[in-house]
Amino acid sequence: MHPEHTSVAIVGAGPAGLLLARLLHRAGVDTVVLESRDRAYVERRQRAGILEQPTVDALRAAGAGARLDREGIEHDGIELRFGRRAHRVDFPALTGGRRVTVYAQTEVVKDLVALQLAEGGPLLFEAEVREVTGADTARPVVHYRHEGREHTLTCDYVVGCDGFHGVVRNAVPDAVRSTYERVYPYSWLGILAEAPPVYDELIYAHSERGFALASMRSPSVSRLYLQVPNGTDPADWPNERIWDELDARFALDAEPGRRLQRGPVTAKSVLPMRSHVTEPMRYGHVLLAGDAAHIVPPTGAKGLNLAAADVIVLARALAARYRDGATGLLDAYSDTCLRRVWRAEHFSYFMTTTLHTDPGQSAFDTRLQLAQLERVANSTHAAAELAENYTGLPIPD
Template sequence: MRHTTVGIIGGGPSGLLLARLLHRAGIDSVVLESRDRTYVEQRQRAGILEQATVDALRAAGAGERLDREGLVHHGIELRFDGRAHRIDFPALTGGRSVMVYAQTEVVKDLIALQLGEGGPLLFEAQAHAVEGADTDRPRVHYTHQGREQTLTCEYVVGCDGFHGVAKDALPEGVRRSYERSYPYSWLGVLADVAPSYDELIYAHSPRGFALGSLRSPSVSRLYLQVPIGTDPADWPDERIWDELDARFALGTPWTLRRGPITAKSVLPLRSHVTEPMRYGRVFLAGDAAHIVPPTGAKGLNLAAADVVVLARAFAQLKDSGSAELLDAYSATCLRRVWRAEHFSYFMTSTLHTDPGQSPFETRLQLSQLERIASSGHAAAELAENYAGLPIGSDA
């Protein structure tokens, strides 16, 4: 039997970042990750980091490669009705921007640091259950190297995603869930071609939504709105490029660079929140507590905000004996979570074409986009939410 102060279930970005912040605060932890290291380091996920997330990674000691290779973006471009409109983040937010740095790279950096100088990080350690959430010694039962084992903790943090076991520690009478599924999916592709744009493009089109993103100066990441149940095999490369061309089209000449597509996947879109984010000595963070559609670039950033708030709370408990921040954790995080849920819903419902959408509803979308393009107040609202609210704020 192993014991630690904070048992962390899940070795994704939120679990790893929390472990690093705790290590820097002199608090020991053990991270249990169900997958092997190679799998974890190759999971394709988000790539847009808010300034607060960048600051948190630097505070965790993971800023060196991030600052060297990350690409600072000062805005995004909205395309609709054959026109393009740029949202200038620094001008609208008092100087804030975002950074493009893939989640795969964030995870690699955090794993290297944790294995080099942090507490135990166990790969292929499958957590089965959390017991004793309402006691002073909760337990995580897991399998590692073919053996059933138990980790006793003073606190447990579930960073194990939507399908993880941590939230099962919240009794049915306590746990509340709120969710929404969207009637379309994204077809995401990686392509070995330099991006045709300097900043991300969000395109509203009668044919459906399209997003032009990137992973590096030589790798493009692009998305197409597609029907639920789409098989990537039904989309050969030429069809994908033709459709992207059509959805990004402007009233003036514009060229989308084409290149070899190296990966294709279909991503369903949904919103989900579990409340509260704490029960007894078990805390939920990241996708274990909330999921957002990727349109607002909030998933990884929300997870980072959760663990920053939690690390501050554990540090306060260690340094002063006060549990004030720890007791406020769920309420503090949920304010930001619901703000991000609303923003992600707004971006998704404004930019996508619902299969059953009427011409009236399409005109409402275009009216909203026109409002953003013509009103400094509306543009600032979008920019403030996209660039990210201060962590721990009342949102």
């Protein structure tokens, strides 16, 4: 129940930690996963729902693709709305056949938790990691509390998949750690509603009233977002006000009076918007992955997918280390991932700043946004750039 040593200690049982554990299990590398929350909380934590093709491929390769293939909804594009007009970006036509899949993070986590408990190494819920010591030694130690008792776990490597507020990144000394951050002057008010999506694909809307996004979780559940000021209290937005504002921001001259399908709102929350990168992603025998190393605004649908890319690269590197003692991939882990991270940061920044309206934004700034959206609508090259980034850039092999 409480092993004293493992090859790789993974802190955090979100998609990144669980996928890494699964990939390493398949490569014959021992792991222990420690998660501070209980299983119910982890499996119902609402986050992203758009999977890039490389993420889907990795889940299938890990043996976690059966329900994804049955219930996931493939999307061949997105719709951009601006100036009360609509333009569709056709992903397969612009990328040589790539697409994305709608499958909620909650379902990814449920699938990976079930596999880990059935076949993998120990997965301890409600195991609070207090500290990681010896990061720059060959035997780092994870200190954690579980079931009312203090425990230690020695390992060859510690991987921090415990998010932005996790403790593993604190094992990297401030003297060698650089952080880069941007905080945006708006947030998203998001709802889950028991209402069938009216549209077949995601809609990103730029309007004078602010940004809006129509997404989905299933054929009967809609996921919808509104741009709101920072500090917004969800209680100030009754359901009817939310639906009316969504209809106003999605309005098209070609579809006067068309409304979203309305239904019971089952969840409502406000999501702040920020970009954040921590460098390097490795210090000694401690490695960071996912939100522990980087945050992106959700506009580009990159958060879960960047985390998956990190652990795919890391799993290959650790497998090579234990298979034949080769450390080249492991030594290159941080640089390899950061090149892709910064590309995703730029794309997420582009989508966010092009589609949202800053408080006090001038008419000149708005015209620049509309000019950029017009270019995407009328230039194959600009549309292809968006489509290639949205569907996912290749993961370095």
